[in-house]
Amino acid sequence: MSLSDPDRDLVVEELGREPTPAEAALFENLWSEHCAYRSSRPLLGAFDSEDERVIVGPGDDAAVVALPEYDAGDAADADVENAETYITMGIESHNHPSYVDPFDGAATGVGGIVRDTLSMGAYPIALTDSLYFGEFDREHSRYLFEGVVEGISHYGNCIGVPTVGGSVDFHEDYEGNPLVNVSCVGLVDADRMITAVAQEAGNKLVLVGNSTGRDGLGGASFASEDLSEDAETEDRPAVQVGDPYTEKLLIEANEELIDESLVESARDLGAAGLGGASSELVAKGGLGADIELSEVHEREPNMSALEYLLAESQERMCYEVRPENVERVAEIAEKFDLGCSVIGEVTEGNYTCTFEGETVVDVDAEFLGEGAPMNDLPHEDPTAPKRDLPDADLAEAFQTVVSAPSTASKRWVYRQYDHEVGVRTSVAPGDDAAVMAIRETESEASPGVGLALSAGAAPNWTEAAPYEGARAVALENATNLAAKGAAPLAAVDCLNGGNPEKPDVYGAFKGIVDGLADMCADLDVPVVGGNVSLYNDSPTGPIPPTPTLAMTGTKPGYDAPPLSVEPEGELLLVGDLAAGDDSAARLGGSEFLAQLGGTDRFPELPDEPAAVVSALAAVADRDGTLAVHDISHGGLAVALAEMVTDEAGLDVSLPDADDSIAALFHEQPGRALVQTTEPDAVAEAFEGVAPVTKMGEATDDGRLSIEAGETTILTDADAIADWRAVIERELD
Known part of the structure; x- marks a missing residue:
C-alpha cells in the first residue's frame, strides 16, 4: 500500500506535517476509488433520490424507504405519509475477492451487505445476487461459478436470510474479472430506525462481534486496482474470511440492542475496517473520536496499529452507546457469545488513535472521509454498431438461443x-420477481403489503449500447415487478466498470449512469443508494x-400470477412484435447475436414506459389473468419456452411477421406475455399504451408449437426439460 504523490502532498498541506505510517495507510484506503468514488461521484448527481417515500437516501450504510399502506386492498389508495413500516435497501460488490477466492469472496459479500442492514436497526428479510462470469464452457469460469454460488448459499443459509432472486450471465469479457453483486432488504419500524451519524460527544464507541485478525488487510485499495495475472495467489491476504454462525x-444481538434502545448510531466494519467505520461514523456527525487500539479484542498476537485499523475481519459492528448503557451492551454481547x-x-x-502510548492518528475526520479530490477524466462516447446479421436457420437458431447458458434455467x-426460511416468500426464485409477505402491515382494513424484488443487468445490452442498454435494464426490472402486479417503489444500483482512466471505458461507464438515471426518472423510481466498482480490468x-x-x-396482498401457463x-x-425505426426489428444486444x-x-x-408498467401491473392483478411473463433475455423465443410446463403447452403463431428471426429473438424490454380468460379487458387496459396481439392458445400436452411463416418449431416436454438442464447437466 502506498499513498500517491499528489494525495500525499494534499495531506501534508492539511496536516502541516508528514503523515504517520498509520495515517498514510488510512488515507490510501479511504481515498481509494472503492471508498471515495473519485471517478464516479461527479456522475452520480444524475440520479434522483428524493421522494416522499424516501426516509434515508444515499450516503448511509443502507437506504430507508416507507412502505405504503393499502386501504382495503386498493392499490390506487396507497398512503405513504402515515406509514410506520419501513424497508432498508442496500447493494454491494465483492468482485475482486471473488476472483481470488470465490467461496470466501462471495460469502463475505453476503455478510457485509447484511451488516449494512443491521446498521439501520433493521432485520434482514431477503437477499438477491447478480453474478457475471466468463464463457460457461471454460473450466475456470465454471470453477468460479461453482465457488461463488456455494459461498452465497453457505453464508445465506447459515444466517437464516432467504436468497430469493437475482441473475446469472455468462460473457467472455468476465473471464479475468467476474462480478458478484449482492443486495439485501431489511425491515424496520419507524421508531426503531438508527443511522450511521454519530450523535453526541461523550458517548462511547463499542466494538461488538468477532475478534480482529489480519485477514482482509488493504481490501479497499485492492478493490481499486486492476487484477493482475498473479492475483489469485498474491492478493489472497486481502480477501476476508467469513463466519456465518457468528453473523447469525x-x-x-443487534435486534436485542435495538429493542432496548441502547444504540445511538452504528456502522458495520467493512472496507478499511475499524479505521473506515469509526472515522466515517463520527465524520457524518461533524464530530471526532479518541480511540485506544490496544482495547480492540483480537485473535492474533502482536498486531500493529495499522493492522488494528485496516484489517477487514468480518462480523463486527461499531456502536455509539451512551455511557450509562455500556454495561448492558456488554451483557447482551456476552449472552450471544460475542x-x-x-x-x-x-x-x-x-x-485520534493511540497505541502503546503513542498517538498514531490525529486528523480531521471530515477531511479523512470527504477530502479526496475528485478525478476529472476524459471520456469517449461509444459509436453505434452497423447492421451485420448472420444467415441462420430459424429452428436451429431457436434451439441455440433457448439452450444458451445465459438464457437457460438457473434452477x-x-x-x-x-x-x-423466514416464511415470507410468496413467489419463489425462478419467476420474474420474488414476492415477500410483509405481514406487519396487515390490519382489518388492509390485506398487507406484498414486496416484490427484481435484480440484474444485461451485459449484452450495455456492451452494444451503454446508454440505451442501461435504460433497458431499468425498464426490464420494473417490468418484472409489474408482471407480479407490483408498482415500483425504489431502487439501488451497483455500477460496475473497467479502468476509468481509459477514455472509451469511462465513456461507456458514463453512458450506463445516465441511462439508468434517465429511465428511473421516467418510471418515477427514486434511486436511493448504491455502490460503484471500477478497475474491473x-x-x-x-x-x-x-x-x-x-x-x-409493492402491491396489496401477497398473491401474484405465475409465469407458467x-x-x-x-x-x-x-x-x-417488431421494434425498430424501419421495417425490421433491431437485434442489437440479443443472445441471438x-x-x-x-x-x-x-x-x-416504448415511448411511455411508465404507462406500460402501470397497465401491466393492473392487468396482472385481474381475476382473469392466469399467467404473466416478461420478455427480455432471449426475446419471445425464450419467454415462450419458459412458460411451458409438463401439464400445459402452447400453440403459437407469429401473425404477419415479415422477419420471423427478428420477431422471435429481438430483446426490446417493456413487453410481456399474458395468459388470460379476459382478452378484451387486457386490450382495453393497454389501449393507447401498447399494442396487444393474440399469439395463440394453451394446450394440455406440454408441448410448444410455434408457427412462423412456412416454418413450424415443434418441441416436446423432453426437449424442453433438456434445455432447462443445460447448467446442471455440466455441474451435477
Whole structure:
C-alpha cells in the first residue's frame, strides 16, 4: 500500500506535517476509488433520490424507504405519509475477492451487505445476487461459478436470510474479472430506525462481534486496482474470511440492542475496517473520536496499529452507546457469545488513535472521509454498431438461443439457496420477481403489503449500447415487478466498470449512469443508494459496463400470477412484435447475436414506459389473468419456452411477421406475455399504451408449437426439460 504523490502532498498541506505510517495507510484506503468514488461521484448527481417515500437516501450504510399502506386492498389508495413500516435497501460488490477466492469472496459479500442492514436497526428479510462470469464452457469460469454460488448459499443459509432472486450471465469479457453483486432488504419500524451519524460527544464507541485478525488487510485499495495475472495467489491476504454462525448471533444481538434502545448510531466494519467505520461514523456527525487500539479484542498476537485499523475481519459492528448503557451492551454481547470492547469515545475534536502510548492518528475526520479530490477524466462516447446479421436457420437458431447458458434455467443456482426460511416468500426464485409477505402491515382494513424484488443487468445490452442498454435494464426490472402486479417503489444500483482512466471505458461507464438515471426518472423510481466498482480490468481486458439494478415494488396482498401457463385461456403479447425505426426489428444486444455472431443497433424502447408498467401491473392483478411473463433475455423465443410446463403447452403463431428471426429473438424490454380468460379487458387496459396481439392458445400436452411463416418449431416436454438442464447437466 502506498499513498500517491499528489494525495500525499494534499495531506501534508492539511496536516502541516508528514503523515504517520498509520495515517498514510488510512488515507490510501479511504481515498481509494472503492471508498471515495473519485471517478464516479461527479456522475452520480444524475440520479434522483428524493421522494416522499424516501426516509434515508444515499450516503448511509443502507437506504430507508416507507412502505405504503393499502386501504382495503386498493392499490390506487396507497398512503405513504402515515406509514410506520419501513424497508432498508442496500447493494454491494465483492468482485475482486471473488476472483481470488470465490467461496470466501462471495460469502463475505453476503455478510457485509447484511451488516449494512443491521446498521439501520433493521432485520434482514431477503437477499438477491447478480453474478457475471466468463464463457460457461471454460473450466475456470465454471470453477468460479461453482465457488461463488456455494459461498452465497453457505453464508445465506447459515444466517437464516432467504436468497430469493437475482441473475446469472455468462460473457467472455468476465473471464479475468467476474462480478458478484449482492443486495439485501431489511425491515424496520419507524421508531426503531438508527443511522450511521454519530450523535453526541461523550458517548462511547463499542466494538461488538468477532475478534480482529489480519485477514482482509488493504481490501479497499485492492478493490481499486486492476487484477493482475498473479492475483489469485498474491492478493489472497486481502480477501476476508467469513463466519456465518457468528453473523447469525450478531443479527440477533443487534435486534436485542435495538429493542432496548441502547444504540445511538452504528456502522458495520467493512472496507478499511475499524479505521473506515469509526472515522466515517463520527465524520457524518461533524464530530471526532479518541480511540485506544490496544482495547480492540483480537485473535492474533502482536498486531500493529495499522493492522488494528485496516484489517477487514468480518462480523463486527461499531456502536455509539451512551455511557450509562455500556454495561448492558456488554451483557447482551456476552449472552450471544460475542466479543465486546469499549475502544474509545466520541469527541468534538480530531479523529485520534493511540497505541502503546503513542498517538498514531490525529486528523480531521471530515477531511479523512470527504477530502479526496475528485478525478476529472476524459471520456469517449461509444459509436453505434452497423447492421451485420448472420444467415441462420430459424429452428436451429431457436434451439441455440433457448439452450444458451445465459438464457437457460438457473434452477441449479437457486435450488441451493434456502428461499423459504423466514416464511415470507410468496413467489419463489425462478419467476420474474420474488414476492415477500410483509405481514406487519396487515390490519382489518388492509390485506398487507406484498414486496416484490427484481435484480440484474444485461451485459449484452450495455456492451452494444451503454446508454440505451442501461435504460433497458431499468425498464426490464420494473417490468418484472409489474408482471407480479407490483408498482415500483425504489431502487439501488451497483455500477460496475473497467479502468476509468481509459477514455472509451469511462465513456461507456458514463453512458450506463445516465441511462439508468434517465429511465428511473421516467418510471418515477427514486434511486436511493448504491455502490460503484471500477478497475474491473484484467489481462483479458475490461468487463462490459454493467449496471446491476435491484428494484423493489409493492402491491396489496401477497398473491401474484405465475409465469407458467395453465392448460386454458388465450395467450397475448403486450408490446411490439417488431421494434425498430424501419421495417425490421433491431437485434442489437440479443443472445441471438451473441451466439451466432453479427452486430446491430439496440431496439427502440416504448415511448411511455411508465404507462406500460402501470397497465401491466393492473392487468396482472385481474381475476382473469392466469399467467404473466416478461420478455427480455432471449426475446419471445425464450419467454415462450419458459412458460411451458409438463401439464400445459402452447400453440403459437407469429401473425404477419415479415422477419420471423427478428420477431422471435429481438430483446426490446417493456413487453410481456399474458395468459388470460379476459382478452378484451387486457386490450382495453393497454389501449393507447401498447399494442396487444393474440399469439395463440394453451394446450394440455406440454408441448410448444410455434408457427412462423412456412416454418413450424415443434418441441416436446423432453426437449424442453433438456434445455432447462443445460447448467446442471455440466455441474451435477
